[in-house]
Amino acid sequence: MLALFIRDLKLSVRAGGGALIGILFFLTVVAVIPFGVGPDMNLLSRIGPAIVWIGALLSALLGLDRLFQADRDDGTLDLLLMPEQPLVATVFVKCLAHWASTCLPLVIASPLLGLFMNMNEVAIGAVMLTLLVGSPAIAFIGAAGAAVAVALPRGGLLVSILVLPLAIPVLIFGVSASYAAVEDPAPFLPPFLFLVALTMIFAVIGPLAAALALRQAAD
Numbered sequence: 001m002l003a004l005f006i007r008d009l010k011l012s013v014r015a016g017g018g019a020l021i022g023i024l025f026f027l028t029v030v031a032v033i034p035f036g037v038g039p040d041m042n043l044l045s046r047i048g049p050a051i052v053w054i055g056a057l058l059s060a061l062l063g064l065d066r067l068f069q070a071d072r073d074d075g076t077l078d079l080l081l082m083p084e085q086p087l088v089a090t091v092f093v094k095c096l097a098h099w100a101s102t103c104l105p106l107v108i109a110s111p112l113l114g115l116f117m118n119m120n121e122v123a124i125g126a127v128m129l130t131l132l133v134g135s136p137a138i139a140f141i142g143a144a145g146a147a148v149a150v151a152l153p154r155g156g157l158l159v160s161i162l163v164l165p166l167a168i169p170v171l172i173f174g175v176s177a178s179y180a181a182v183e184d185p186a187p188f189l190p191p192f193l194f195l196v197a198l199t200m201i202f203a204v205i206g207p208l209a210a211a212l213a214l215r216q217a218a219d
Helices: 002-014 018-037 041-060 066-074 076-080 087-116 121-148 156-182 189-218
Strands: none
Touching: 002 087, 018 041, 018 087, 041 087, 041 121, 041 156, 066 076, 066 087, 066 121, 087 121, 087 189, 121 156, 121 189, 156 189
16 A cells, blocks of 8 residues: 555656646636735735635646546556455545645645735634645545546546535635634634544545446446
């Protein structure tokens, strides 16, 4: 499993610099917002957590179609589907590798974009913490969508359509927890714990659904 994790990390770096493309897309999404809403710094600071979360969510969807497609093209997926291999554990490790190569750089880049949105230190810290906890859920959800579309020649758009509605609860609780950290009447812990619970739930459901979809595609 460790060898599979390292292999997927290396492949994600070689395949067009997935982390760099995600960060650039993240920067583009956040950078165009001030041109749309105007130069009101107070407004930017208020909507900053939501914009950063939306940008991170959209950026995390970029490389999902390659999660199993490359393995299918070179025949590796046939080896992973052998009965001797624990497929659910294999999918789980591949999700972790995808998160480390695609989503974790977005978490690291979020403080810089928070400054761009005129967010204070508490808001930046809250957004970074919620992204760190909530972004794995996007990877686990995306694994199920990528497995469903693995047999399609151009399934990238289909993966985004399948994953985005399922990721809405993660977005809601991530943004709610970020706002609760800077607004005194709203407690931070309840939405944050809901976000943790969603990540744990999808960590179980996502690999199971992806493994089932891969078995069905192989049949």
